[in-house]
Amino acid sequence: MLRVNQLTISRQGNTLLDNVSCEIDSNQLVALVGHNGSGKSTLIKALAGEMMSSGGSISLDERRISDYSSKALARQMAYLPQQLPEAAGFSVRELVMLGRYPHQKWLQKPNQMDKDKVIEAMRITQTEAFADRITATLSGGERARVWLAMCLAQDTRYLLLDEPLAALDMHYQLEVIQLIRRLVDEQGLSVVIILHDINLAAQYADRVIALKNGRICHNGDIGSTMQPTVLHKIFNVDMQLLSHPITGQPVAVA
Structure with missing residues (x-):
């Protein structure tokens, strides 16, 4: 289990997180929500x-993450930042292979297990068809799936995603969030994802952790989250709830 206990983070006199406590259980998709500047990215960076x-x-498993070496921690948690590193010159296969770095020794060439993990990661994310293409030639949705493939090749228990849908249009947002949901259900991963759309969180997440001014203002399942008083507390906006015409799940409308 990944556990946060009374976490406080201050930088240059500003308190970014203030006495935050929460737990990330196994095999769950947890959505982090809240206003810009509420502390979401700070929390996910701290988790990583x-x-x-x-x-x-x-x-992590009753051991402080500061006691892990960087490689040992990377074998447990994969982190995808909001600002992705420059990878324009890499082929898809090369980029996904970078996920195997925590499992390799210094200057070690990829072995058969590394190659098998890369192939499996590309199969799951349906990126095999463009394995030899340069990443700069891909669409936004394709690139998002390739970065997820790299994280899968890392072969971890936890996946930490900082706004992976932010630069995508609606079609690709749905494509990627549905893939992430399948990773939880079929691969047994625990995923923490920062989302700005509470309705996507309600449809795909198991639990919502909401931050406000560096503190947790709500932590609960979808049923307890999708309540007008709770949503107002999180977003300072009056919302009405409707039932989705197909799934019957609650949909928030401002």
Whole structure:
């Protein structure tokens, strides 16, 4: 289990997270929601070991993540930042193979297991058809799936995604979030994803953690989240709830 205990993060006199506590259970899709600047990216970076805390702790299997080496932690958690690294010159296959780095020794060439994991990751994300194409030639949705394939090749238990849908149009947003849902259901992954659309969160996530001014203002399942009073508390907007005509799930309308 991934556990956050009274986590506080301050930088240059500003408190980015204030006494945050939560748990990420196995085999769940957890949506992080809230206003811009609420602390979502800070929390997901801290979970990934990318930001040091000013107080409190984050533990994985009862061991502080600060006690893991960078490679050991990367064998447990894959992190996809909001600003993706430059990879224009890589082929899809080469980029996905980078996910195997935590499992390789210094200057080790890919072995058969590495190659098999890459093939499997591309199969799951349906990216095999353009394995030899340069990533710069892909559409937004294709690139998103390739980066997910790289994370899958990393072969971890946890997947941390910072706004992976932000630059995608509606078609690709649905394509990618449906893929992420399948990864949870079929691969047994635990996924933490930052989303701006509460209705996508309600349709695909198991649980919602909402942040406001660096604190958790709500942490609950979809039923407890999709309530007018709770949504107002999170977003400061009055919302009405309708039933989805196909799924029957609640849909928030401002």
